[in-house]
Amino acid sequence: MNEVANISGSIRRRLTLQLLGIAAVLAALLFVMVMAYAKQVAEESQDNILSASATAILDSAAIQSGEVTVDIPYSALSMLGNVSDDRVFYRVVADGDYLTGYESLPETTPPRGQENRQFLTSHYLGESIRMVSATRRLSNAAGPVEVTVSVAQTLKRQRETLERISTNAAYIGFGFFIAAALLAVLAAQSAVRPVQALANSVSRRGPQDLRAVQAPVPGEMAPLVDALNRFMARLKKSLSRSEEFIAEAAHRIRTPLAVLRTQAEIALRRVERPENRAALKEMIRAIDESSRAAGQLLDHAMVSFRTDHLEVREINLLELAEETLERQRPLAEMQDKTLSLQGEVPPPIRGDVILIQNALSNILDNAIKYAPEGEDIDVTVACEDSWVVLKVCDQGPGFAPEDIEKLTERFSRGKNAQDTVGSGLGLTIAEEVAQAHGGHLKLSNRKNTRGACVSFYFPQS
């Protein structure tokens, strides 16, 4: 009954993981995009300053006495210095001839025109540089002169800025991921809440409650609930069918046996010849044996059926024993046997009244059958550690020691009871009932006197 279902994954975990995956991808994407944008902005602003610087230098280029002169304005380089402490390089070339600056800066061939600039990222003197080149045509007496100005700056500062931005972007991305993760867990929880609600409402039910589930459920779960409801309807039908079957079987078996037995008793009153009387008595005994066997089989079926569906409530075992004894008393009196009950009110136990009464009746029935006429059957209720013990002792022959172990097995009967009516299911029923209540059955012989004892051990509630 307590088998764990075959579990393959959990909806909540899967949903959480999927949402976390999506959040991670989005966070990474966010990071990459922020970085790309930051890089673009940083490059653009550096390029703008570089080209402003190149333009300023270019603007200062002039022709003086047929020579190209460049008077590099302070501002042209200081604007670069203001922006950063990066190293700045420049070069001025006129018609392919080196004029001033760092001659070995990478060669460029910027397109002609006022607005045209050529941008280049390269290496110079072991450092990464960003370089811009611009060209301007000056008119000379000998013809036009192409003046090309290149201004370069190392990328150290830009790199630093990008690193700073990257750290910040990483923090933001991580924060975004954490926030998304929390939301994912909450979302997954709220998604499985209806499933848990359904599980709770089904598992809170009593064992006899096989009504259809009526609580509102989300559309996706409707097929499951429908299937569950149909299953419970089938179960209910088959349970009531087995109860009906037990009742019907009992009726079909016992009514004709009752006719037969009564007729046999009547016949016995009328016949005188000893051999006829002996035959009739044999017949009555056989009828009793079959009806008792049928009764115990049906009892056993009922007990098996019911142990799966215990109707549990708090029981005062002393009261229960008293009621059961009251019912058996006329039977005991018929044989001049006395049923006595002793004990104080025990702590309550939790159990199924009908089952325990049935088990006790079966044991009392055995005791009444096996105890010698005129002797007593003692029932005691006592506490032993955490158990409430219900003990039935007779004054019969007792159990054979080798029987004690196997007596509770179905259909086995004790060596000492060969000639008494009974199908031997009584002890099996009793043991099953004790076990269904988390207890056990103990067989023993009386210590100082003749007699057998059967003890039910029930755990205190």
Place this chain on the structure above:
Amino acid sequence: MRFLLVEDNAKLATSISERLTLDGHVVDHAAEISTAQDYVATADYDMILLDIMLPDGDGRDFLNEHRGRQDDTPVIVLTARSEVSDRVGVLDLGADDYITKPFDFSELEARCRAVMRRKSGGVTNAKRFGDLVFDPLAGTLKIGSKTVTLRNKELRLLEIFFSAPDVIFSKTKLVDRLFSYNEDVSENAIEVYVARLRRHISASSVQIVTVRGLGYRLSLT
């Protein structure tokens, strides 16, 4: 005793009636609840034997109505079903006891006796013979001012003798009445109980006489 037997199975009803008649009881038989209600309305019974499954309804409904009418005629339910499943309902509805089919008539007798003893509530139902005052329900026997409590078989044996003083009862008949057929006893077992009874009544004017070859009878000295 006067019984009302409410049982729809004709064969079973006939044989139960016949069997009870053999013990000197009077039995009316009703096969349906409606007939049973007519009987109850017109006659007084000492005991009602009630089946549960009846053609025109459930025996439990009859029981319910019966108790509703404040009629306290004891009812013993005859059930074919497994004892426990009916037990609660039947006893809660006011049945005094129940017995599972097929039943031993000595068990029925024992249950009737127990129910009547409970119902009598201490009212003595004593019978007299000679200087003996015998109360079968209480199980007591008075000789003058001395009271003896009898064990069950002694009591039932004395009851048989009291039912027809001076009539001879054979050992066979006494064994049949006294023992369940499941008890393996010889006819001589009756001698033990006769001897015990004789001891109890030795001081009285009543004695149990052995009629050689025929049996015993109760008579005045």
